[in-house]
Amino acid sequence: MPAVAKQKLAELKRDATEDRLAAMSLPEGAGWAAEARGAALARVREMGLPHPRDEYWKFTRPETLTRAEAPKAALFDGGEPHLFHERDRLHLVFRDGVLDMTASDALTLDGIEIERLSDAMAKDIHWARDVYGVLETNGQNPVQRPLAALNTAYASDGVVIRVTGKPAKPVCLTYLHESEDSDAILHHVVRVEEGAEMTLLETGPAAARFNKVMEVDVADNATFHHVRAQGRDHERRAVTGTFARLGSESTFKSFTMTVNGVLTRNECVIELTGDDAVAHVAGACVGDGDDFHHDDTVFVTHDAVNCESRQVFKKVLRNGATGVFQGKILVKEGAQKTDGYQISQSLLLDDDSQFLAKPELEIYADDVACSHGSTSGAIDETALFYLRSRGVPTAQATDLLVLAFLAEALEEIEDESIAEEMVERLSGWLERRAA
């Protein structure tokens, strides 16, 4: 880009950013929290909010995520309880991005300390200080993620979780969307201490527009499992950022199911900093209609020896839906014996739908095994005929093949009963859509 154009773009971005910031106010607070928020705000100003000319926003238009006013999103009643409702869990309910203490369980569970973000921020000395905004800041280089910095500055609610043992049940965050023009910014912080482990579940659309950041610090030998479903509201928009740091011999596994939602951008930034760590991030997405746009942007950095990472993303797109995958594996110098795998695939159910993929590998070590693949395909007509010849109607046969296509991503869910629940719910959704 010529220097003049570059300057012009910078001005445009600065103006747009100031417009957005002028419409917001920093939550009150002092001490470390105010410091973290102030620093984040400075980062937002420095970077500017995303613009379609930015390298990692070429496939996804950021305007509705960056502009001051959140576009309205009609409420949706699927006529069924949220996922995970029958599970033994510590349940927290957020209404349009605000924790509803009366609808939630008490914040006590053996093996973890869990607090509301605002309570943690009110304390002069708190462990979350070493994580809040810190992993997000680490994740800004080499690719900028200004909406995550915006989140760190303005987050109005969230939870901070410190895992010291092995809690008997998962923590489940249910995000209700109850107002057509809600604009929610949530920020969660998780620290899994050495040898500890936890499962975090998230379900629901959260708001008309949702900006969520979750920072997860996984210490040596610790394990973090994460499974989320982003609700079924058709018009909701969401930008989420997951920032994880992994110590040696630790495990991080995250799976996301996205059905509907007019715009979703899920970023995941993982840094393997200790030897022998394992990070898996996966997603299954079903999109219908030409206003559906789903974007997975993943960045995995190997900065230790003998670590394994897997990225498995599957998207089913129909009636003009768009899917985006931008995934990178960066292997730093000295990160020998790295095992990095990345697959992104789309099943296009018609000619109008599209899948845009940008797989990247950048490797500075010489003894590694890294592979990536990306495919787009139509439904297997032979398999479809086989099913139909056994009496299965076309729509139902298509659903079966759709589920089969998504299976590889769903298999990334560690807990079999959770995986089963996901598959069951998903097949129900597919079936009803066809009816």
Place this chain on the structure above:
Amino acid sequence: MLQINNLHVKLEEEDKQILKGVDLTVEAGKVHAIMGPNGSGKSTLSYVLSGREGYEVTDGSVSLEGEDVLELEPEERAALGIFLAFQYPIEIPGVGNMTFLRTALNAQRKAKGQEEMSAADFLKLIREKAKDLKIDADMLKRPVNVGFSGGEKKRNEILQMAVLEPKMCILDETDSGLDVDAMKLVADGVNALRSEGRGFLVITHYQRLLDHIVPDVVHIMADGRIVKTGGPELALEVEKNGYGDILAEVA
């Protein structure tokens, strides 16, 4: 049961006439065999009966118990009672064999206005049928036909037939790729299904399958037509002398 009249079919893509006037009637309770050299149109006939795309019927008719078959979608033909055991069964990664069978059975029951079978009843049914065909729990659990040997795939076809209980079974070269033991197992499965209300059309290139599934009627097909019809002895004649003599005789 199955009535085929003057059936003319061409390949849509190549504009090539494959069937040139097939006349055939399979009565309920009977096993008809169709033999013929490669390229005679045997497999095309089976695909056209099951409703596979890519074929254009230019003339003639097909009916099952008086009902016009050619107007129906493949799933409607299945619900009507037509079943094709594929020469090359399709692999479907990600779809469990049990799920596949149960979905198919319940879809057909639904189409017939019957209630869906409960998971428990289905499990009982499938265990019983699978046992006869020496299909173990592992094969039922695995994705449809994925990683199955040739014999396992064919046994799986017969299992589907046993579970779905069609009226009209069409077996397309079911003996291909089978060793003697596997062929016997498959034939036993088929024979167990022989009944008064069910018709069979067994398509095969070789006579050996007909040692195990003894037909009532044997047809010889050549160049898109049935050129000769007889009893089981006709199959033995083919085995002994090949197709050459018969074709010369009818030419």
